Amino acid sequence: MSKTDTSAPASADDESIDSEEELQARVAWHYYVGNLTQQEIAQRIGSNRVRVNRLLAASRESGLVQITINSRIAPCVSLEAALAARFGLTDAIVVPTGLTHEANMAALGIGAAAYFCKQIEPGHTIGLGWGRTIRAVLRAMPQRAYGPISAVSLQGGLSHCPSINTFDIVSDFANLCHADGYLFAAPIYVSSQKARDVILQEETVRETYELARGADLALLTVGDLTESLVITYGINNPDDLRTLRKAGAVGDMLGHFMDENGKLIDHPLNRRTVAIALDDLRGIKRVVLVSGGAKKFSVTRAALRGGYVSVLVTDEDSARRLIDEP
Secondary structure: OOOOOOOOOOOHHHOOOOHHHHHHHHHHHHHHHOOOOHHHHHHHHOOOHHHHHHHHHHHHHOOOOOOOOOOOHHHHHHHHHHHHHHHOOOEEEEEOOOOOHHHHHHHHHHHHHHHHHHHOOOOOEEEEOOOHHHHHHHHHOOOOOOOOOEEEEOEOEOOOOOOOOHHHHHHHHHHHHOOEEEOOOOEOEOOOHHHHHHHHHOHHHHHHHHHHHOOOEEEEOOEOOOOOHHHHHHOOOOHHHHHHHHOOOOEEEOOEEEOOOOOEOOOHHHHOEOEOOHHHHOOOOEEEEEOOOHHHHHHHHHHHHHOOOOEEEEEHHHHHHHHHOO
16 A cells, blocks of 8 residues: 555635645544554655654644543643642652552552652662651562662651661661661650750761761651651650640651641750751752641641652642642
């Protein structure tokens, strides 16, 4: 069969049809419906691939061709662009909301792992937060070597925590990615601001602190005031939760409690936290926040308002709420 288009030329009665529009329509039909390659279409119309590509672009821009993606993921992609624009993010990853809390966390882990793996490069220092959400990310990451990289905790640990600790996160990541691991050899909260200052001057802790501040890439989450590990296991004085709420806290990031606008609240716990400062996050090139679910909405929004993160991984329902709010 000849590759030459044998369609009859337009008659005088067809003068209302613009010749350029007709050509766009023919090219679009052959490409989107006929499944021909651009080279094959170029041969049919007696032109070249460059012009075919331009005609296809013009047909989309004019509205002659409208593309509809029939997939659950399509709304997520649209929300990603809206989130990035609204909060000044480098990237946003939106996953379909899970039917249960566990399913939602697993989906966040898968979405974050797929993105995060692509950001790791040889020579990178990776700063790691902690929590159940970060554990879900590690569970979804493949075991592979990225070249010489380091993994460092962004905060101190807990003396008692039956499910997960900051030390586990760094250790597991190091095993998965063949990385050198560095830990904050200190609890996340100490007895006083003076004790915190003394600990941060210890040589081994100071070395970890500076390494964390200079990380190339960071992965972290936030905690709300209901069931986060910091609230459940990190606070020994039950009265602290009441005073945190009274001071306007909506949750924490790296153990630092924030108000709804992402500002640190005036509370003794924030002066006793062994972790890099939230302002230090702004010096890290790419800070990936993984957070979703209704309970974490306010603290997720606070982290975005504070401008501490450059990438958000969240679920569709949370993304829509963040976009729809005035």
